[in-house]
Amino acid sequence: MQKNIYFTVLGLFILFTTSCSDFRKIQKSSDWQVKYDAALEYYQDKDYYRAIVLLEEVLPIIKGTKTAEEAQFYYAYAHYYERKYILSAHYFKNFFDTYTRSQFATEALYMHAYSLYLQSPVPNLDQTSTFEAIEAMQLFINKYPYSEYTDKAEQILDELQAKLEVKAYENATLYFRLENYKAAIIAFNNFQKDYPDSHLNEEISYWKVAAQFKLAEQSILVKQKERYYTTIEYYQYFIDKYPESKFVEEAEDIYETCISKIQKDTSDSKASIKQ
Secondary structure: OOOHHHHHHHHHOOOOOOOHHHHHHHHOOOOOHHHHHHHHHHHHHHOOHHHHHHHHHHHHHHHHHHHHHHHHHHHHHHHHOOOOHHHHHHHHHHHHHOOOOOOOOHHHHHHHHHHHHHHOOOOOOOHHHHHHHHHHHHHHHHHOOOOHHHHHHHHHHHHHHHHHHHHHHHHHHHHHOOOOOOHHHHHHHHHHHHHOOOOOHHHHHHHHHHHHHHHHOOOHHHHHHHHHHHHHHHHHHHHHHHOOOOOOHHHHHHHHHHHHHHHHHHHHHHHHHHH
């Protein structure tokens, strides 16, 4: 068993050493065609790192030739397969801008957007990359509405928009949890404006009622009555829009409390006048 392991390791070492030696010989070659052919072989063997190294050496030499178009396309894909999505997005866009009439132009513009999509983070992180991916994917759809990639692009666009919805929802509810109710109400209103068709609007409408009620509760006396009335307005919108919501019971409790608070305030005011 130990001998088998030894010979296996030895064989791999010899193979690796030989491979490195061959690669260095290719790098030292003054013939760009040798380097380019080797780069394509490495690419086909999924050794994208070596393919990138050789293509980087070849591209400045063959700039402006027909081969350069193919080489830049492989170069962009090699970065993509290496999961260097920021770079692949850049090189695919550079390819498209340089070779707009190429047979690979449509694919390159799609892969530019797709690379940005893969760079888009989970909802709780900064969504700058998501906005960039949405812009790029929308640009692709507008330019090539009937391409073979359009259906997938539209699916991705919907996915990215949904991610932004989740991000906006999490931001708004975070304000509520932090007891910053004014900011929460603004965020809830913005969400309803920005995402009118979102399935999250039912929850958002309820949390707006709850936030407005909390704001009224912590307000000074002269502002409480007005804010209880605003809470009732939000409640009426919610109950009309979502009469079967799972939050109906909680919303009704808030409504009844607001009515009681307003009635008490009115009674206190009348008593004060009589005195």
